Amino acid sequence: MRLINRHPGKHGARLLAVVPFIALIVLYLTASAVRHAANPMDKLLPTLSQMASAVNLMAFTQDMATGDYLMLTDTLSSLQRLIEGLVISIGISFVIGIAVGMLPYLRKLCVPFIAAFSMVPPLAILPILFIIAGIGETAKVTLIVIGTAPFMIRDLIMRVEEMPKAQLIKAQTLGASSWQMALRVVVPQMLPRLIDSLRLSLGPAWIYLISAEAIAAQDGLGYRIFLVRRYFAMDVIIPYVIWITLLAFIFDVSLRLTQRYAFPWFAGAKSQ
Amino acid sequence: MSSIEIKDIWQIYDSRVVLEKISLNIEQGSFVSIVGPSGCGKTTLLRMLMSEEFCTRGSILLDGIPLPAEPTLERGVVFQRYSVFPHLTVLGNVLLPMELKASRWLGKLLGPKRYNAKEEARAMLEHVGLRHAADFYPAQLSGGMQQRLALAQALMAKPRVLLLDEPFSALDPGTRADIHVLTKRLWEETKMTIVMVTHDISEAFRLGTRVIVLERPTPDDPTKGARITHDIPVRPRAKDKKGAA
Known part of the structure; x- marks a missing residue:
């Protein structure tokens, strides 16, 4: 079938919609983890827990x-x-x-x-x-x-x-x-x-x-x-x-x- | 006695002559169909009758008085499309003419006056077979129902002349036959003058008491405008015809 005629199903559509969000979060967390492994004092990409405590404050x-x-x-x-x-x-x-x-x-x-x-x-x-x-x-x-x-x-x-x-x-x-x-x-x-x-x-x-x-x-x-x-x-x-x-x-x-x-x-x- | 006198009118755009020397007397209470090939200027003529366009030369009189320079209450219209207001319900559309008349600043009726007007509007809807659809919006109606609504709305303003611009052209044949019956009935009841532009010749003869044919003598020559080539009386007014039938 031609690409323009292929449609995702209901669940597929929902899944596709969240993919970019999850990808962005995963990408960020990985990069953040990598930087913190190299330098625990890194300020550029704070970890989730750092951000959580900042929000708390x-x-x-x-x-x-x-x-x-x-x-x-x-x-x-x-x-x-x-x-x-x-x-x-x-x-x-x-x-x-x-x-x-x-x-x-x-x-x-x-x-x-x-x-x-x-x-x-x-x-x-x-x-x-x-x-x-x-x-x-x-x-x-x-x-x-x-x-x-x-x-x-x-x-x-x-x-x-x-x-x-x-x-x-x-x-x-x-x-x-x-x-x-x-x-x-x-x-x-x-x-x-x-x-x-x-x-x-x-x-x-x-x-x-x-x-x-x-x-x-x-x-x-x-x-x-x-x-x-x-x-x-x-x-x-x-x-x-x-x-x-x-x-x-x-x-x-x-x-x-x-x-x-x-x-x-x-x-x-x-x-x- | 709302007769229309069209006296020797010309319509010229730049150097293109659209209408040439059109003269026509339309009697009170007649139903005149104007037919002709597309681009012959029949809609232009109708637009002049509703003061949307103005002739280059000549004059149009309604009951002996020149037409005002803007659309007015005595000349109702129904267009092929966009004739009803999309933001008002069916009932709201029919109510609007009464509200405009009664309330100069708000354009809206309130309280018992509104109640009475609603009754009158519902009676009109009943008359055109739309009572069950009173609370719908126009976009929820079929094309035929929208045109019934447009007719009902125009009639609420009690015009002396009703101008129809290809009102039924977008409808399928069955719907069209129904609305023809309705149009004829309304015309007979109100005794108003109707001028209808159509490209459907059978429609023109079925409804009209008189059929006017507009044509350009040489379609490609911009210096020769459309003129009336045939003026065919179809039948006398319906009440005379009833005796014959």
Whole structure:
């Protein structure tokens, strides 16, 4: 049989999915064991038990100076920045995206400007943000907004524009005003698409969050990683990276599930 | 007395003449089928009737008044596809015209008004044989059911003229026969004017009271647009015909 027609069974498929993960873990553990056999003080590839004790120290032991659980405080402040940034970004892009997508005058006014603005590398204007807004929370949240909003705005404008024209004509023949069309036809159809757009923006949002924290912060996941880097504390960095990845994954899955259950019509409509 | 007067209209894109000197009077309550080979401009003509496109020369009057420059409530449409809203249930789709009329800012009815509107919407669904599917989304319906829904939705807005753009072309023959019966029944009950564009000639004659044939005299010559080559009266209005049958 041709390769393109061979399909794994149900169990085979599951097995295939976990293979790369297991391979990576095995590869790491072997390399770590080899290095520790050569040099018991190796810091580059810490063993599982070293990482476990580091996690224990960071996550489950009160910090002597502040009395906080550091990993928890880091996670909460990072998530707060991330969520604040994304919520502002969603708000801005939803309003602008739909208004610009629907109204020809706004399209002519805004599309070239947004296209140009979205080319500005957000990290390059981070110093400007620090100068204007200080090194507090505002600058970090603003960076996330500047980093993600232009993409989401452009994406939404395109999604509005690619709605079948017949639908808007139909709505007008049913007596809808522009406002009613926005409210009853465009917005409800854009909400699930906004979730898609948000899922794609999560990656960049994390990048900007961690960059901002690396440069100026007193806590946060990115701050901690860059802080302990000075001591080659790979036993802290690696668990933090895995934790960040897990958080991002949970965000993604919960957005996907929200889309499926809040907009049951969407999957069917997309495949038509 | 919603008669449509199409007066000497031309449609020219760049230097390509699409429609040339089309004049047509459509009587109130008639069912006009427009047929012609693909690319002859029959859909262009329909788009002008719904104010989606505008003629280069000439004018179109509805009851003696020039058509407004945008689609309006008195001209309902059913397209071949995308005629219903995918994010609303069958009931929601039929409810929408009433909600738009009654609630200017929310576009949504609430409380007892919503309850009454739902009853009216269910009655309409019953009428087109979709009552059992009220809670489905359009994507869960067959093509024929989607077009029934599109008809029901258009009728809820009580248009004076209904414009059909190849509404049944994507349906299989059995479904098409059923929906022909429904369309004819709805037309007879509402007494509205229907203009239907189709490439199916038997459909045109089965439904229409008048069949208009649009054709380009020389298909390859861009300077000669399509014109009306035949104007065939099919039969008088159904009520007169009943006596004969």
